[in-house]
Amino acid sequence: MLKQFFIICSGADTDILEQCSKGEQNKYAGIGATVFFTAVIAFIAGSYALYTVFDNVYTSIFFGLIWGLLIFNLDRYIVSTIKKTGNIINELIQASPRILLAIIIAIVISKPLELKIFEKEINQVLLEQKNELTLANKNQISEQFTPTIASLQSEITNLQKDIETKEAEVNALYNTYISEAEGTAGTKLLGKGPVYKEKREKHDALLAELEQLKVENKAKIVAIENQIAQLKDDYENQVTTTQPIISNFDGLMARVNALGKLPWLPSFFIFLLFLAIETSPILAKLLSPKSAYDYKLEDQETTIKTNVLQNKSQRDAMLKADFAINDRIYTDLENEDELYTYKRKKARELMQLQADAFFKHQKNVL
Known part of the structure; x- marks a missing residue:
């Protein structure tokens, strides 16, 4: 049950993965577990960050849950859209925008946790700033x-x-x-x-x-x-x-600014930790060789692609043949005397009706 849940979290095609080996299933279960626990950390970090803003537990938990689900969806999308092609250069080019997005997510997740980890030091910086602001405020007044x-x-x-x-x-x-x-x-x-x-x-x-x-x-x-x-x-x-x-x-901005006044090295290592967590599913897919799941997925996608191309080609050929047949039909009809005589008769009747209508109109005017 838990394994199946983590496989769903990985964004893999469960129907294809069921046809693969246990090792392949375990690999994607591990990737899904990383995506899931990253979302859990994002939920905790987002709740704490929003608590410093709203100062309300329930509001912070509600919006933190939304933030965690958003990060979960983004990570799942990033991992599921990386396709193994067998060409490392193409795979790196394909993964580069996703790696950039993962870096941004890692920064956003790590910052609130840094605020909590270094809370005492930040409070000391804020106390000094408050004292300075108090003196400056008294002087200004x-x-x-x-x-x-x-x-x-x-x-x-x-x-x-x-x-x-x-x-x-x-x-x-x-x-x-x-x-x-x-x-x-x-x-x-x-x-x-x-x-x-x-x-x-x-x-x-x-x-x-x-x-x-x-x-x-x-x-x-x-x-x-x-x-x-x-x-x-x-x-x-x-x-x-x-x-x-x-x-x-x-508030949140004051704490972020106070964090910036502390030594940067501890914060940098915490960021690297979350960056490693966030990019680990992507790196796992990039570093792993092309496996049975990738071949089966490629086979399914190319089958659908080939079928679509065939259908499109057939429709184009049918349309082209239909145009050619219509051209021939109207060319043959153009030289038929019977059709000419019929259309000439109808045109004459129409002109007679128009002449009669014009005569009646002029007569009524007089």
């Missing part, structure tokens, strides 16, 4: 907010400098009127004279302006600080919103 925050902080600094400048002026007037009262400067008269009172009034007026300025600038600084706090909150919210995109940066 920061560039949107930093100029505005810096401008607002500069406004706060200017407002504080205005207060400090006004305080310095008030302190200077304070020292001036105190020195006037002590007699150490100005008029150098001890006591609170008119000059003292004048300087004291200037100080008090400027002090009142200072207090008013402090109140106004403090309100402005609080408003600006609120704007800065809001901008910082917006920055944190945008970083938090965009971080899941970076965290999910582990």
Whole structure:
């Protein structure tokens, strides 16, 4: 039962193969087993690759099964279409497109399995890339907010400098009127004279302006600080919103790119392994000598081809003979007086009918 199943997988003609030896049947059963297990590996590889895309087991298994059946059908077609001719050059030319297709299939099958085999190393590369993307993302978002925050902080600094400048002026007037009262400067008269009172009034007026300025600038600084706090909150919210995109940066393409950053030699040997598996049925047919199955298949195909050519040749000869006979018949009829007289009579009757019809039409018009 299992042997018969593998023979079907090989694409061989079971009716012809039943007439061959057990060894010939075993050879094609081995080729079919290779085709079958290659399809199984393709199913596993395709399911894993699609799982990284859909992140759903059932969906991945469904599409992986379709992929495995597709690879099975392609491999079976490739093996079944290689015909043994006995000429190695012709066989290589015949097999070259199929070998190329087998190489493509081997690449497609091996890549998802490489992703699974080197999963830990790929995760490490992806982690480093995610960290780099996180820093770059924060820098890019920061560039949107930093100029505005810096401008607002500069406004706060200017407002504080205005207060400090006004305080310095008030302190200077304070020292001036105190020195006037002590007699150490100005008029150098001890006591609170008119000059003292004048300087004291200037100080008090400027002090009142200072207090008013402090109140106004403090309100402005609080408003600006609120704007800065809001901008910082917006920055944190945008970083938090965009971080899941970076965290999910582990799809199929990202993993393939990460695999490309790893040393190429292990991946290359895995590819060679699958290439050997994929091309082994083709190589087995190319390297094996022309066997009883090939002779029987060739005999069957040439029999059908010969029969078709014979039928075509007979139909061509029949058509050619029929043309020749028709030519002779019409040539003989051309010289018969009886046929001429009959056709002349009928033509005359037709012309009389046409003349009568024309006469009636003209009469009705008048």
